[in-house]
Amino acid sequence: MPSFEVGVARLLARQRPGEELRGLQRLLPLREDSPFTMQTLGEIASADEHQANRLRLASRHNGHSGPALITIRDALRESGHRSVYCVTVACALAGAVDREMRALEHAAWWGGAMRLAILGQVVAAVSRHHADSAFAAALLADLGDLIVRVHFPALAHDAAHRGLAPEDERAAWGYSQRDLALALARHWELPPHLVEAIAREDCACAEEPAGTPLYALVDQARALDARLRGLGDPTSGGEPRK
Numbered sequence: 001m002p003s004f005e006v007g008v009a010r011l012l013a014r015q016r017p018g019e020e021l022r023g024l025q026r027l028l029p030l031r032e033d034s035p036f037t038m039q040t041l042g043e044i045a046s047a048d049e050h051q052a053n054r055l056r057l058a059s060r061h062n063g064h065s066g067p068a069l070i071t072i073r074d075a076l077r078e079s080g081h082r083s084v085y086c087v088t089v090a091c092a093l094a095g096a097v098d099r100e101m102r103a104l105e106h107a108a109w110w111g112g113a114m115r116l117a118i119l120g121q122v123v124a125a126v127s128r129h130h131a132d133s134a135f136a137a138a139l140l141a142d143l144g145d146l147i148v149r150v151h152f153p154a155l156a157h158d159a160a161h162r163g164l165a166p167e168d169e170r171a172a173w174g175y176s177q178r179d180l181a182l183a184l185a186r187h188w189e190l191p192p193h194l195v196e197a198i199a200r201e202d203c204a205c206a207e208e209p210a211g212t213p214l215y216a217l218v219d220q221a222r223a224l225d226a227r228l229r230g231l232g233d234p235t236s237g238g239e240p241r242k
Contacts, residue, residue: 020093082121109146124217
């Protein structure tokens with residue numbers, strides 16, 4: 001098994017982030033009520049070739065059934081900030097990671113990450129936290145799991161074979177999935193509040209509200225996800241609990 005330094009170097013060498021990462025770095029600090037947020041969001045969402053896909057996804061997410069959306073401004077007007085923001089953040093993250101990590105065979109992981117991110121917004125509303133921060137934190141919460149699945153299959157096999165819980169990985173390997181995700185987030189210079197959420201530390205950022213830490217909101221979203229699946233939520237693919 002590679003050392004942590006070797007593993008991180010291998011991970012970072014595979015990444016070729018470009019415009020998507022620059023967009024992600026601009027998107028993640030945005031707040032819906034900040035000045036010029038809609039203008040900035042429109043600029044970022046229009047900056048690459050995925051614009052049409054984002055428009056279609058944003059429209060579908062909002063149940064839009066009117067005329068086809070042509071511009072990001074149309075999407076923002078018809079679907080609102082939240083829909084376009086969430087779709088754009090998810091697309092930017094998918095564009096920033098390497099091709100192997102966004103391969104079709106990992107579609108279930110991406111679907112689960114989006115589901116957790118949306119539930120993070122639900123939990124944030126109860127806690128009066130920033131919904132956008134909760135969405136991004138939950139979207140990134142299991143990035144280490146995807147990293148290990150794709151680039152460290154021996155570790156993934158070891159974790160599954162030995163039934164390692166996340167808190168046991170560091171003792172077994174010298175580092176954990178979370179450590180790998182944290183290294184990538186720091187290398188990408190993501191906002192401190194999201195780095196701290198991945199590290200499971202209380203956020204000391206002035207722009208984040210006091211109270212429940214972001215990582216705790218993600219834990220609550222995860223518990224809500226498990227409960228919905230246990231109850232047979234039709235959107236989860238789970239069976240009703242007997």
